[in-house]
Amino acid sequence: MSVVIRTARPEDLPMIEALSDQVFRSQRPGQHMASEFPWMYDPMNARHWAVALDRDQVVSIAGAMVWPVVIAGAATLAATTGSVATHPHFRGEGLASQILEQLERELFLEGVRLMQISGDLPLYWRWGARPVGDVAWYRLTSPPPPRRADFRVRPLNPRVDAGLVAQLHQSRSTRFGRTREQLEAMLTVQPLTVVEKGIPTALLVENGEGPAAYAVINHRPFGGRQASRVTEWAGDPDGLLFALTSVPNWPEEGMLIPVLPEEPALKGALAPEFPLRRQPVSWLAKVINGPGLLSDLHELWRERSDRPLRAEPVDRARTVIRFGNDQWTVDVPELAEWLFNPAADSRPHALNEVWPVPALWSEGLNYV
Secondary structure, eight states: OOEEEEEOOGGGHHHHHHHHHHHHSTTSTTOOHHHHSTTTTSGGGGGGEEEEEETTEEEEEEEEEEEEEEETTEEEEEEEEEEEEEOGGGTTSSHHHHHHHHHHHHHHHHTOOEEEEESOOHHHHHHTOEEOOEEEEEEESSOOOOOOTTOEEEEOOHHHHHHHHHHHHTTSSEEEOOOHHHHHHHHHHOHHHHHTTOEEEEEEEEETTEEEEEEEEEESHHHHTSOEEEEEEEEOHHHHHHHHTTOSSOOTTOEEEEEOTTOHHHHHHTTTSOEEEEEEOSEEEEESOHHHHHHHTHHHHHHHOSSOEEEEEEETTEEEEEETTEEEEEEHHHHHHHHHOTTOTTSOGGGGGTOOOOOOOOSGGGOO
16 A cells, blocks of 8 residues: 555545545435535645545545634634545554654644544543533423513624624633624524534524623424533523523423533523533643643743743654743643643643643533
8 A cells, every 4th residue: 555645635625525425324315524624624624634534536535624722812723624524445554643744744834722522432542632621501391481671682683793793702601703794694594503403593682781691502402312502602691591581492401501611601591400511622632732732821921820830842743831930841641731621630730820721612602
């Protein structure tokens, strides 16, 4: 076998799409990865794909989208990674690992600091990705009683209301950067709902002063066989609960609401309820440029501590971290856990003063 691994070109996209559908959509007639994720499969995004070719045929792939990201008010650059697939006849040769390394090298040169990847496969753990952050899921078995008389809820019109959503979206502590055009497109299509065959439900709550909250809901996914869930919201948590009062055909399985650690107000609004479960957020992450990421987030550390925090590369796999008079050398998986995982046992106690930081939520308008 003579396989060439390289960055993709626009002319490779038809073969990339065909392999993606063969691996991921063979059991879903009529569904196509390229139509569900049009930005990732756009020829303009070809440079964010890595491919392996055997005699000019694409046999292994990995794709990404590069986004500006805000983490607790600090700006950096991240890539959401997916569609990692190998043709069945070429599996077991280590191609997926080589593809991910090729993609990582290209993204590193582009200035990307962090890669998120969908799934929890051993391949991704060996590559150095780790779970980051956690989420508590609450289940409402019936619509909550209205708590505010001044709220009004209506279906969200993507074309008309995209600006209002953008305004509320800015209040989220972590988010992918979206243009108004992208927000409008995502509100219209709701790709996560398309993938899970749910009923797209987006609601806007207003009061006399303007928009109070929005809610994006994956309603009755997989033909109603699974619980509906809020995939994203922003604004007043009471506004979110008010929006749920207007959801039609309330599912027997109830409505799941995710509560992130940085959302204490929502947790307080759900005080009568109890978490159904707590689990890691749905994507793994790999820090591919630790010093660059820590430099981007330096204002966040300065807000939390008077002691300076610095980072220097040892090599691509290790970073030296200096915090005050303390110093540690950390590898790639540990750095992700130290930064994002509230329960990281290996993180030095001194760093709890500045870490963890909020993990990126990868559903709703953050979904690719």
